[in-house]
Amino acid sequence: MSSSYEQYQKRRLISSYISVVLSIALVLFLLGLLGLFVLNAKKVADHFKEKVTVTIFLKDTAKDVEVKQLEKSLAMADYVKSTTYVSKDQALESMKAESGEDVLDFLGFNPLKNSIDVNLKADFVTSEKLESISEEALSKNFVDEISYDKDLVAQMNDNVKKISFWILLISALFTLIAVLLINSSIRLAVYSKRFIIKTMQMVGATKHFIRRPFVWQSVKLGIIGAILALIGMAIVLYFVDRTFPELAFIKQPGLIIALFVFVFLLGIFITWISTFIATQRFLNLNTDKLYY
Structure with a gap:
């Protein structure tokens, strides 16, 4: 027991x-x-912040030396993580792959522009910094426009x-x-x-x-x-x-x-x-x- x-x-x-x-x-x-x-x-x-891409669209009249100089200055900037030059032909191929349609078939010419995709370091992905970068890039006469998702960055x-x-x-x-x-x-x-x-x-x-x-x-x-x-x-x-x-x-x-x-x-x-x-x-x- x-x-x-x-x-x-x-x-x-x-x-x-x-x-x-x-x-x-x-x-x-x-x-x-x-x-x-x-x-x-x-x-x-x-x-995720560093996935935000700032696209700098270039005018067709932009000279190669000007584009390369801009790329070099961006690459050396302390707020930039990476830059990628995208030609209008590359952009057209990407659009064709995504949509399955070729704009050349009904336009007869390539409407896209050469561009530089810029990814910033995370600490600089703010509305204020992006606005400042945009203004600096737009001050160059061979830059046509700057594109990035402002709402996404703010949110x-x-x-x-x-x-x-x-x-x-x-x-x-x-x-x-x-x-x-x-x-x-x-x-x-x-x-x-x-x-x-x-x-x-x-x-x-x-x-x-x-x-x-x-x-x-x-x-x-x-x-x-x-x-x-x-x-x-x-x-x-x-x-x-x-x-x-x-x-x-x-x-x-x-x-x-x-x-x-x-x-x-x-x-x-x-x-x-x-x-x-x-x-x-x-x-x-x-x-x-x-x-x-």
Whole structure:
């Protein structure tokens, strides 16, 4: 009978430990993913900003030397990421490939113009900077017009500001939820041993002596949970990098290692402080209140 009861208690204890480890792992995993998103949010935003193309259309009277000089000055500018010269014939071929129609068939001539496609560095993709670049280019007498999506640029910058605010807010909220969930799991595990704690205290054991094995056990569970969370984060990071190689998530090892270390230490710290507070509560609790 006693052996059966001991086995039941042992299974219950193991189940409690598994529950704590899974809670810690899940919370730290989600928190780590949020951390990855926060660290790479600017890179993702910059990636899309640098896809915005400013097209400088050239007059047919533009001389080759003038065009090459403009290309060279743009390429050397600190705000330009890349430039591409597109001849009117290349533009016509692209239009034909997209629409499936050849304007030469019904116009008899190529109405398109030679152009230079300019992609700016992300920090310079603002309405003010684009307006300034446009004015500078239009001051040249061989430039016909400048084309870019003004509404898209304005909306993109506005959305980046909004998203940054909500990311910070969600990060703070999620961190609080993570602490509360892990703390709740640890408290339940300690609660199941409240009578052992009080018995040890009644026979003269010091609070530090009673608390130490509980804290150490919880820290070990925290380490296991953190390791599982880090494995999950590494798998997600691997597949994200394979799916979106242009974002180069994995090419910033310093930030990734720092985040992994932070998640690992956070798992240890939360379990340590949660166990300390939980055991302290039962150590200070009156014997007659242990049943409530």
